[in-house]
Amino acid sequence: MAQQVKAVVAHAVGEPVRIETITVPDPGPGEAVVKVQACGVCHTDLHYREGGINDEFPFLLGHEAAGIVESVGEGVTDVAPGDFVILNWRAVCGQCRACRRGRPWYCFDTHNAKQRMTLADGTELTPALGIGAFAEKTLVAAGQCTKVDPSASPAAAGLLGCGVMAGIGAAINTGNVGRGDSVAVIGCGGVGDAAIAGARLAGAERIIAVDIDDEKLRTAIRIGATHSVNSRKEDAVERIRELTGGFGADVVIEAVGRPETYEQAFYARDLAGTVVLVGVPTPEMKLELPLLDVFGRGGSLKSSWYGDCLPSRDFPMLIDLYRQGRLDLDAFVTETIALDEVEQAFTRMHEGRVLRSVVQF
CATH class of the missing domain: 3.40.50.720 (NAD(P)-binding Rossmann-like Domain)
Incomplete structure (x- = not known):
């Protein structure tokens, strides 16, 4: 059954973001619904709000995220409900010329969920980098979920989803x-x-x-x-x-x-x-x-x-280094904030006052 959750939405260039109720559909084939635990505030989200990526408003912002898989669609075998995952925006296809040459980190046909999340009135949302994780739950392609050690801090782990990995x-x-x-x-x-x-x-x-x-x-x-x-x-x-x-x-x-x-x-x-x-x-x-x-x-x-990364290879390795004390991901978390503080976090980020603000659910 489709679910209604709170999320951060950008409606127009330069307008402050709003907290909206959105609809998250059940996962279809090859898709997963993830309960978001933490999501970093990245400059790319501000680019979306300012129209610097494209003009496909309204945008569902947020993409540096970690959380728990809640449900999966038909054919999904790499992750299961209950898995702790980091979300990525490079779900590789396995079939393009880069993948076939053994270089999937260069995949030329990465993909996202086929279904769209919507506003309450049915308006389709464009999820930032195919993720949209300034939300209590989000729908992604299952290949965008990388299972890692669940003992890692979600606030720190999620940052591997974009800027830190880059x-x-x-x-x-x-x-x-x-x-x-x-x-x-x-x-x-x-x-x-x-x-x-x-x-x-x-x-x-x-x-x-x-x-x-x-x-x-x-x-x-x-x-x-x-x-x-x-x-x-x-x-x-x-x-x-x-x-x-x-x-x-x-x-x-x-x-x-x-x-x-x-x-x-x-x-x-x-x-x-x-x-x-x-x-x-x-x-x-x-x-x-x-x-x-x-x-x-x-x-x-x-x-x-994206740091020429292959999430399935790099995320678990870096989380292991984090757990061993050899990679201080916690040092990148300047502050944790609530979902309704994203707009203020954009201001602090633009002024260079933080490494990362992280929305924690």
Whole structure:
């Protein structure tokens, strides 16, 4: 039987979000209903509200979530009612050319639930990243549910569903950071700090945090950076080179998504080094680099989409590291809030006052 639950809905560009009663249908074939326990407030949700993703209003916001599977539809075998899961927005198809080549983290045909959740009047909702987890319960494709150890804190575990996984994966999966490497991370918000945590996990010897905010740099040091650079006060490229014997970092991770910071990343890397773009640019942004420099410096220029993660592989592993005390996911949870505090959380996030606000049910 369909259920009515409370949820956060964005109705128009720039309008404050509202708490609405929505209808969650019973799961159909390949689908699952999840009782949400916690959901992080991510900048992508604000992008949705501001019309920066598309114009398919009304949006059911929220996507960095963990919870308990309540029911599953026909044909679902990987998860069952009662399982503690992290939600992801990359339910791989298993059939596309990437999946068939053994690279499912690049799946070109990921999918979401076929049914739509609705407002009380029947208006269909567009769930953020196919999840919509600022809600007491949500409907997703079963492949969007990754079973993990239930002893993990839902508030911490849910963050792997987006920003923290994006940062850790940018370092480990995309950047291939290895033992003894030098790494610079430009932009120390939630994703950048997660990249720092990922570099530390991978055994990087020197991890340089770059930002224009001293408080963010202090947080980056607590997360695992060995050095910090305030690029408002000094030349970031020159300082990174000074800290790496004059050469530049082996891997530079750009977690801002702006042309000027990407250019810093490009010139702050060592010859044959790697640049990883994980910050999300806006459509109008353009990048201009001398082609001779691109050729002459060698190395790799990569983009990292969702940390090139495979949830079924990466989420359980990272939760195990969290339980062992080797990955401090709790450090990313600045505050826990109620469902009706999401709008205020957007303001604090925009002002850079939090790593993550987490809605806790």
